[in-house]
Amino acid sequence: MSTETIATIWAGLIAFAVLAYVMLDGFDLGVGILFAAERGSTDRDTMVNSIAPMWDGNETWLVLGGGGLFGVFPLAYSIILPALYPTILGMLFGLIFRGVAFELRFRARTAIGRRLWDLSFFGGSTVAALCQGLTLGGLLQGIHVVGGQYAGGWFDWLTPFTALCGVAVVAGYAWLGACWLVWRTENSLQNRARRQARVLGWVMLGLIVAVSLWTPFLNPMFEKRWFNWPGILLTSPVPLLVAGLVVLFHWGIERRHHLTPFLCALAIFVLCFAGLGISFFPLMVPPDITIWQAAAPRASQLFVLVGASVLIPLILAYSGFSYWVFRGKVQPGAHYH
Amino acid sequence: MIDAFHLARVQFGFTVAFHITFPAFSIGLASYLMVLEGMWLRTGNQVYLDLFKYWIKIFSIGFAMGVVSGLVMSYQFGTNWSQYSAKAGPVIGPVMAYEVLTAFFLEAGFLGVMLFGMERVGRKLHMFATCMVAGGTFLSAFWILSVNSWMQTPAGFSVGADGRMFPTDYWQVVFNPSVFVRVPHMVLASYLIVAFIVGSVGAYHLLCGRATPAVRTMFSMAMWMAAIVAPLQIAMGDIHGLNTLEHQPMKIAAMEGDFDPSGPDGAPLILFGLPNMTDERTDYKIEIPHASSLILTHTWSGRVPGLKQVPPADRPYAPVVFWTFRAMVGIGFLMFGLGLFSLLARWRGRLFSNRWLHRAALVMGPAPIMAMLCGWMTTEIGRQPYTVYGVLRTADSISPIALPGIATSLAVFAVVYFTVFGAGLMVMLRLMAKPPSTGESGLDPNLPIRSAGIHPGLAGAVPPGTGAASPLPAE
Numbered sequence: 091m092s093t094e095t096i097a098t099i100w101a102g103l104i105a106f107a108v109l110a111y112v113m114l115d116g117f118d119l120g121v122g123i124l125f126a127a128e129r130g131s132t133d134r135d136t137m138v139n140s141i142a143p144m145w146d147g148n149e150t151w152l153v154l155g156g157g158g159l160f161g162v163f164p165l166a167y168s169i170i171l172p173a174l175y176p177t178i179l180g181m182l183f184g185l186i187f188r189g190v191a192f193e194l195r196f197r198a199r200t201a202i203g204r205r206l207w208d209l210s211f212f213g214g215s216t217v218a219a220l221c222q223g224l225t226l227g228g229l230l231q232g233i234h235v236v237g238g239q240y241a242g243g244w245f246d247w248l249t250p251f252t253a254l255c256g257v258a259v260v261a262g263y264a265w266l267g268a269c270w271l272v273w274r275t276e277n278s279l280q281n282r283a284r285r286q287a288r289v290l291g292w293v294m295l296g297l298i299v300a301v302s303l304w305t306p307f308l309n310p311m312f313e314k315r316w317f318n319w320p321g322i323l324l325t326s327p328v329p330l331l332v333a334g335l336v337v338l339f340h341w342g343i344e345r346r347h348h349l350t351p352f353l354c355a356l357a358i359f360v361l362c363f364a365g366l367g368i369s370f371f372p373l374m375v376p377p378d379i380t381i382w383q384a385a386a387p388r389a390s391q392l393f394v395l396v397g398a399s400v401l402i403p404l405i406l407a408y409s410g411f412s413y414w415v416f417r418g419k420v421q422p423g424a425h426y427h
Numbered sequence: 428m429i430d431a432f433h434l435a436r437v438q439f440g441f442t443v444a445f446h447i448t449f450p451a452f453s454i455g456l457a458s459y460l461m462v463l464e465g466m467w468l469r470t471g472n473q474v475y476l477d478l479f480k481y482w483i484k485i486f487s488i489g490f491a492m493g494v495v496s497g498l499v500m501s502y503q504f505g506t507n508w509s510q511y512s513a514k515a516g517p518v519i520g521p522v523m524a525y526e527v528l529t530a531f532f533l534e535a536g537f538l539g540v541m542l543f544g545m546e547r548v549g550r551k552l553h554m555f556a557t558c559m560v561a562g563g564t565f566l567s568a569f570w571i572l573s574v575n576s577w578m579q580t581p582a583g584f585s586v587g588a589d590g591r592m593f594p595t596d597y598w599q600v601v602f603n604p605s606v607f608v609r610v611p612h613m614v615l616a617s618y619l620i621v622a623f624i625v626g627s628v629g630a631y632h633l634l635c636g637r638a639t640p641a642v643r644t645m646f647s648m649a650m651w652m653a654a655i656v657a658p659l660q661i662a663m664g665d666i667h668g669l670n671t672l673e674h675q676p677m678k679i680a681a682m683e684g685d686f687d688p689s690g691p692d693g694a695p696l697i698l699f700g701l702p703n704m705t706d707e708r709t710d711y712k713i714e715i716p717h718a719s720s721l722i723l724t725h726t727w728s729g730r731v732p733g734l735k736q737v738p739p740a741d742r743p744y745a746p747v748v749f750w751t752f753r754a755m756v757g758i759g760f761l762m763f764g765l766g767l768f769s770l771l772a773r774w775r776g777r778l779f780s781n782r783w784l785h786r787a788a789l790v791m792g793p794a795p796i797m798a799m800l801c802g803w804m805t806t807e808i809g810r811q812p813y814t815v816y817g818v819l820r821t822a823d824s825i826s827p828i829a830l831p832g833i834a835t836s837l838a839v840f841a842v843v844y845f846t847v848f849g850a851g852l853m854v855m856l857r858l859m860a861k862p863p864s865t866g867e868s869g870l871d872p873n874l875p876i877r878s879a880g881i882h883p884g885l886a887g888a889v890p891p892g893t894g895a896a897s898p899l900p901a902e
Contacts, residue, residue, distance in 0.1 A: 143539030146494055150535045154527045156501050161524035164516025171505030171512075172826040178506055179836050182499050183843055189495035190847050193488045197854050210847075238513065239827050386517040389594045394521040394528075401528040408536045408559075415540055415547050 096392060097385035100162045101374065103398060107158055109363050111151035113266075113356050118145045120267020122188055122215025123260060125208060127286060132422050133279045134208065135196075140274045140420040142192060147409050149185070162391050165238060166374045166384040173233045173240040174225050174247050181221035188214030216260060223259030227252030230366070231308050232377040251304055258297040262359065265290035269352035272343075276419050280348075287351055288343050295336055298362060302329070305369055309377050312369040321368075328365050332358055431830040432822060435507045438837045440807070442499055444800055445844050449493030451799060454568050454614065455621030456486045457561035459648075460541075464557050468550060473865065477641045481863035482625075485855050487542050492851050494535075496844075507833065511814050511824030518584045518594045519574045522601060526570035534563030568617070569610055576606040578815050579806065580674045586818065604674055608667040615660045616802070619762060619795040622652035624859075627792025630785040632862045641863040643779055650778065650788070654766035661759055665722070671806075672723050675816060676732035678809035681745040682752040683719055684709040685733045693720035693728030699753070702745035707735060709749075743811045751804040758798035765791055 118141040128134055159167040171178055187210040195207035228247035235241060268290055271283035306313040316325045335354045342350030370376070374384040385391065460479055467475035501523075504512050512520075540548060540556035548556070583599025584592045594600055629646030632639075672679045680686070684697045686707045696719040700712030720729040734742045765787055772781045810816055814824045 143543050146491075146538055147532070147535040149494070149498070150527065150531045153498060153501050153531055154524075156505075157520075157524050157527040160501075160504060160512060160516055161520030161522075164513050164520050167505045167516065167520075168509035168513035168826075171502060172509045172828055175506050175826075175828060175832060175836075178502055179839070182502060183839065185498055186495040186843060186847055189491050189498075190851055193491045194850060194854055197488075197857075239509070241827070244829070244832060386520065387593045389597070390517045390521045393594065393597050394524045397525055397528060401532075405528070405532040405536065409532070412536050412539050415544055 093385070093388045093391075094382055096388060096395060097162075097381050098372075099395065100158070100385070100391055101372075101381045103402070104155060104158045104163070105363075105367060107151050107154040109360065111148070111155055112363065113359055114148035114151060115145070116263045116359065117141070117266040117270040117352075118148055119188075119215045119219050120263035120265065121270060122211050122267070123219060123264040124267050124271070124283070124286065125212035125215070128279075128282070131204075136275055136279060136420055136422045137271065138192065138195070138211070140271065143416045144413060145189075145192065147412060149189070158394075161394055162386050163374055163381075163384040164386055166379065169233060169235055169238070169240050169375050169379070170229065173242060174228045176244075177221045177224040177228060177247055181218050181225065184214040184216070184218030184221060186214070187211070188218065215263075219260045219263045220256045223256035224248075224252045226259065226366075227255030230255070230305060230369075230376065233375050235375065235379065251308065254297070254300060254304065258294075258301055261290060261293050261297055265294045266352075266355050266359070269355045273348050273352045274418075274420050284343060284346070284351075287355075288340070291336070291339055291343070291351075291355075294358075298332065298358075302365065305366075309369075311373075311377075315369055325365075325368055328361055328368070332361050335361070429830075431828060431833050432825055434830065434833045434837055435825055435828070436821070438507060438833060438840060439503060440804075441837070441844070442496070442503060442840055444803070445848060446493065446496040446500055447799070447803065448796055449489050449496060450564065450567065451613070451617040451620050451796070452489050452624070453486065453493050453617075454564040455617035455619075456482060456489065457557075457564045458618070459621050459625065460486060461557050461561040462648075464554050468554055474640045474644050477863045477865060477867040478645055480867040481641070481858075483542065485858050488851055488855050488858075490534075490538065492848055496848070499840075505826075506836075507826050507828065508814070508824050509826040511819065514591050514819055514824075515578075515815055518581075518592045518600055519577055521594075521597075522570060522574050522577070526567055526574075530563045530567035530570060532563075533566065534560050537563070565614065568614055572609045572613055573601050573603070573606050576609045577601075577603045579609075579810055580605040581815050581818055590819070590823075592815075592818070605667075605670050608663070608670045612660070612663050612667050612802075613799075615656055615663055616795060616799045618652060618656050619660060620799065622649045622656060623762065623765075623788075623795045624792050625649040626653060626788045627790075628859045630788035631860070633779060633785045634782065634789065635862075637862045638779055639862060639865075641865070641867075645863075646788075647773075647778060650766070650769035650773070653762060654770050657759070657763040657766045661763060664756070664759065668723060669725075671809075672732075675810065677734060677737055677741070677743060678748070678806070679723065680732045680734045680736070681743045681748040681809050682805060683723075683731065684712065684745060684749045685719070685731060686735050688733035688736055689720065689731040691728065693717045693726075694723075694731035695719055696722065700749075702749050704739075704742070704745060709745075741812060743809045748805050748809045751801040751808070755798045755801040755805060758794050758801070761791065762794060762798070 121137050121141050124137070125134060128137065156167075159170075191207045191211035191214060195204060195211060198204040198207050224247060227249070231249060231251055233240060233242065234246065265287060268283045268287035272280055272287055275283065306316045315321050335358050339351055339354035339358070342354060372380045372382070374381045460483060463475050463479040463482070466472070467479060537556040537559040540553065541560050544556060545553055577600055580603050582603040583596040584594050586592050625645050626649030629642055629649055632642040633646060668679070680688075681702070683694075684700050684702045685694060686702075686709065693716075695714035695716045697709055698713045698715060700709040702709045717727055719731050720726060723729065723731055734745065768784055768787065769778065772778050772784045778784070812821055813819060814821050
């Protein structure tokens with residue numbers, strides 16, 4: 091295999107890790123965001139219980155994304171992280187508050203303590219989602235690099251475009267979370283989640299359209315990719331598929347299906363992600379640095395690739411097993427959390 | 428002194444010191460839980476199950492705090508040490524990727540089943556999940572210590588013209604010259620941490636007059652561990668010292684407070700003193716003749732290095748290294764002493780009645796954690812001024828982040844860590860303050876009712892009275 095091929099495979103694997111993260115931690119961060127709309131303490135417990143056994147595994151995909159980037163694209167890692175320092179740290183602080191709240195909200199002895207941990211669960215989830223959106227936007231709009239190092243200012247990442255991306259990710263995760271709850275809960279909680287999913291579905295559609303229309307104008311390369319022949323052969327099915335899935339989603343919601351809305355929402359996320367990939371490839375750090383420029387030496391890439399080709403399928407298998415163990419509707423008062 | 432460089436170092440030191448405490452506790456506790464569950468399956472004795480359920484609640488909190496504080500670490504390399512990441516990343520990034528792939532996913536994938544799955548999977552499968560979590564924590568320790576060892580004793584790479592490092596032999600990178608001393612030293616440290624915390628909790632309840640079978644069992648198990656592991660750890664520390672002498676002589680010189688290399692008559696051991704970097708000597712020293720040669724070379728007058736062998740800019744800051752090392756060793760011998768004390772009390776049949784033993788075990792609960800942190804400070808500060816020993820200087824490793832950025836984030840880290848992890852620690856202590864009860868409930872004492880849960884497989888398989896799959900709460 092040529093060095094370029096290996097680097098391309100790795101870019102694909104890291105993209106896969108990030109996508110897995112967005113799909114999995116997306117719904118569990120979303121459940122945290124939806125705490126804002128849920129007042130009942132039993133229902134809040136049920137919401138947390140629905141994700142308690144898997145949140146840690148979901149978050150590990152983020153570590154793989156970061157660790158993988160460090161391992162096989164150290165140049166990209168060493169540019170992106172200082173450039174997006176505040177959004178990355180913001181995300182980490184959000185995840186700290188919410189991760190600890192999982193354990194501690196059940197153990198609070200006073201009503202105030204409980205409320206504080208609920209607030210940190212909601213706040214942490216929302217801040218983490220917002221910062222992930224800002225990070226995505228900051229990366230898409232491009233990073234100013236001189237001599238292989240970040241050379242921009244402290245707040246370069248903060249623009250109307252990144253703000254839009256931040257809002258879009260919060261809304262998108264909340265939407266995934268609502269769909270997850272439709273699948274895994276019952277009765278009044280499920281009904282409320284269904285109403286939230288319906289509204290958020292429309293909001294999300296608007297935001298997807300806004301981000302999609304804006305992105306091509308950030309970078310002439312993105313524009314060419316989307317609107318020029320023959321690229322358009324690859325790009326035009328994406329919006330069409332999204333439209334089809336939106337219709338299917340609302341059909342599922344109206345027919346009161348349990349799983350259809352969640353699957354449709356996940357599929358729409360996959361398509362949005364594919365859309366980003368189409369814009370991006372072969373860039374690693376827009377506007378200039380490509381996958382191949384950012385790649386670690388061949389020996390480094392090959393060393394991990396050998397292990398990853400065995401380990402990633404294994405990870406998918408036992409993560410799937412864990413989901414299967416905790417299948418079915420979550421009962422109110424089920425005592426795992 | 429207050430510049431972006433030093434604050435970035437403080438920030439890394441602060442976040443990693445907070446972080447390492449939790450995984451060190453988790454590595455040891457996961458193994459302890461594995462032993463408890465194994466003993467329960469083997470003997471069917473309810474006491475082991477009660478202890479398992481008691482400690483798993485504490486484990487779940489410590490583990491969560493380890494996960495979130497560890498997430499910070501995996502990004503800290505890039506945010507504050509981007510030049511290091513760009514230069515050394517090609518060599519050690521892949522090793523860390525292996526940690527994620529083999530260890531983090533394994534822990535996280537089976538943690539849900541271990542914590543919440545007792546009523547959903549069969550006994551053997553649950554035991555398997557516990558073993559996978561324990562194995563994952565061990566693998567994680569191996570990989571991350573391999574990375575750290577490589578930074579201390581780099582091997583299997585070459586340096587390009589632009590300062591970037593390239594792997595030439597991954598076998599040598601992973602199994603570099605100090606990995607075989609660092610991994611066991613750290614794993615034994617985490618066993619000691621758990622032994623002393625379990626022992627401390629047991630001693631507390633014994634002192635409160637709650638000598639239930641569960642309390643006695645945990646205290647006895649903990650004291651066995653203290654008596655066996657503390658001397659092993661001292662021996663391991665000695666081996667570690669010899670390894671450091673061979674590969675990082677300046678660190679040894681700083682630890683010993685030796686500025687002048689020893690002559691042909693061997694080196695005395697400076698027991699106490701104040702290393703003075705400006706005047707290049709150790710003030711007010713109390714020495715034991717030949718002892719340093721004896722300890723470091725195992726001969727009467729072996730040669731011992733001195734800091735003056737390298738220019739001042741290449742020396743680690745000895746005053747800190749000298750004292751953290753002494754603190755670690757001192758605490759280590761205190762732990763060894765407690766182990767001996769417990770053996771004596773056990774031999775006289777007074778393990779559960781000797782109140783001085785219980786008082787000592789109670790106050791020494793946090794001792795191994797302090798020893799571990801002092802040990803890490805010794806090895807990390809002793810490695811300065813390098814991040815990759817002899818190859819890449821710390822000053823050339825930093826990110827292009829200005830002082831206000833690092834200062835702000837450090838302040839936020841300090842506030843968040845003390846409040847969040849402080850709260851978590853309080854909850855852990857509160858759980859420890861309650862004794863394990865017979866028929867200890869599952870994870871959540873507040874919500875013990877399973878109205879209509881699924882109990883496939885297990886409900887019928889458990890003998891009556893063990894309480895394993897009982898859907899009714901004990902409390």
